[in-house]
Amino acid sequence: MHDYTALRQVTVEVILDVEDPRLPLLQKLLLAYKIDWLEHRWDEYTDEEYEAAPLIVVQALSENHVVGGPRFYTEYDLSNACPACGAGMRQTGTYMLDGEGSSIVGLGRFRAVSSYSEIIVDQPLAETLARANLAGLSLRSVYAIQPDEVPMELIWRQLWASHTLPPLSPRSTGIDFDSACKTCRRGKLDSTSPVRFAYRAKDLEGAQDVNRMWEHFGYVRWNGDLKTAVLWQPYFVVTPKVWRIFRDAGVTGFQWLPIRVVEE
Numbered sequence: 001m002h003d004y005t006a007l008r009q010v011t012v013e014v015i016l017d018v019e020d021p022r023l024p025l026l027q028k029l030l031l032a033y034k035i036d037w038l039e040h041r042w043d044e045y046t047d048e049e050y051e052a053a054p055l056i057v058v059q060a061l062s063e064n065h066v067v068g069g070p071r072f073y074t075e076y077d078l079s080n081a082c083p084a085c086g087a088g089m090r091q092t093g094t095y096m097l098d099g100e101g102s103s104i105v106g107l108g109r110f111r112a113v114s115s116y117s118e119i120i121v122d123q124p125l126a127e128t129l130a131r132a133n134l135a136g137l138s139l140r141s142v143y144a145i146q147p148d149e150v151p152m153e154l155i156w157r158q159l160w161a162s163h164t165l166p167p168l169s170p171r172s173t174g175i176d177f178d179s180a181c182k183t184c185r186r187g188k189l190d191s192t193s194p195v196r197f198a199y200r201a202k203d204l205e206g207a208q209d210v211n212r213m214w215e216h217f218g219y220v221r222w223n224g225d226l227k228t229a230v231l232w233q234p235y236f237v238v239t240p241k242v243w244r245i246f247r248d249a250g251v252t253g254f255q256w257l258p259i260r261v262v263e264e
């Protein structure tokens with residue numbers, strides 16, 4: 001007989017408000033009993049807070065990610081792109097998804113999917129968005145590259161924003177500005193939850209219903225060759241009007257973070 005008791009693991013998930021007096025007590029107990037734990041902090045918002053927000057950052061969660069972009073023949077203009085990290089590259093051709101990989105099943109499971117921060121919506125949602133006359137938004141065709149490398153047009157549409165916001169206020173928190181690309185200060189940014197995006201009031205002049213952020217967050221694989229590139233595009237930043245359409249359509253798989261407005 002072997003006694004495996006010592007190898008047994010029990011995983012427990014505890015969700016507490018950061019103000020909860022039991023939180024420091026729990027941390028003290030975990031330390032005292034030498035128990036390993038992972039801590040994740042995030043903000044939760046009410047519908048009233050979304051309605052009152054000047055703009056809301058749309059962050060995709062990983063569950064609805066679909067592979068696509070430069071490695072699948074999507075064309076880009078690199079003339080203003082940072083040579084070190086690719087930030088500032090501009091998509092010029094139709095967005096191409098990997099029609100062969102397993103991530104494409106996301107198209108059947110979600111109303112909207114993301115692809116390196118691009119947002120791609122199903123046909124009914126695209127029609128609702130088009131009917132809403134949202135400022136700064138257009139909708140573009142999406143293709144899937146088949147195993148024989150022939151592109152096939154999908155009924156899904158890519159969201160396209162004509163307006164890019166100015167850089168974030170340095171008073172944003174949860175963002176590691178030191179992690180930014182040394183060449184352009186625009187790409188490769190890291191963040192830690194909870195992120196609180198702040199914009200200077202004057203930088204919101206000219207904002208549309210649908211905008212792109214200036215900064216590019218996250219991992220980059222870039223040596224100047226689009227065929228091997230992994231480049232995350234800037235987040236979408238939208239008005240509550242857009243948030244409401246997505247909410248009413250029952251869209252899941254995205255995190256919505258209201259921005260804060262600061263004077264400088």
Ligand SMILES: [Zn+2]
Nearest residue numbers: 082085181184
């Ligand atoms: Zn760069």
